[in-house]
Amino acid sequence: MGEHEKLIEDMSEKLGFTPEILKTLGELDPEFLHKYKRCNHKLLSDGALPAKVKIMIALAVVASKQCERCTVVQMQSALKNGATKEEIMEVMDVIFITSGAPAVAACRDALKLLK
Known part of the structure; x- marks a missing residue:
């Protein structure tokens, strides 16, 4: 197993799935993958x-940017890290209040993960 495959495996274990972008980044630029892992570690670690x-903050941010795929990734990560349906729905309230209906609509596929 190559270095970038090991990095991807480590990150995937934390996330609970493997985003395709990680595979692509690892193939194109393993050093960038190291930077990505360091940033991701900050997000996925208690402080x-x-x-x-x-x-859940990241979920709200990517929803405000109307990145549908990003909302799915953050929702998967939130659920893997113990977020409840009730907590996610409160985040949806914040998204609606701060970013409006288009941001909520960007969560369409992500919300299906709560069923």
Whole structure:
């Protein structure tokens, strides 16, 4: 197993799935994958805020940018890290209040993961 495959495996274990972008980044530029892992580690590790809370913040941010695929990835990560349906629905309230209906619509596929 190559270095970038090991990095991807480590990150995938934390996320609970393997985003395709990680495979592509690893093939194109293993050094960038190292940078990505360091940033991802900050998001997925408890600090002053629990990882679950940081991931739900990330969910709200990517929804505000109307990145549908990103909302699915963050939702998967939030659920893997212990977020409840009730917590996610409160995040949806925040998304609606701060970013409106288009941002909520960007979560269409992500919300299906709650069923």
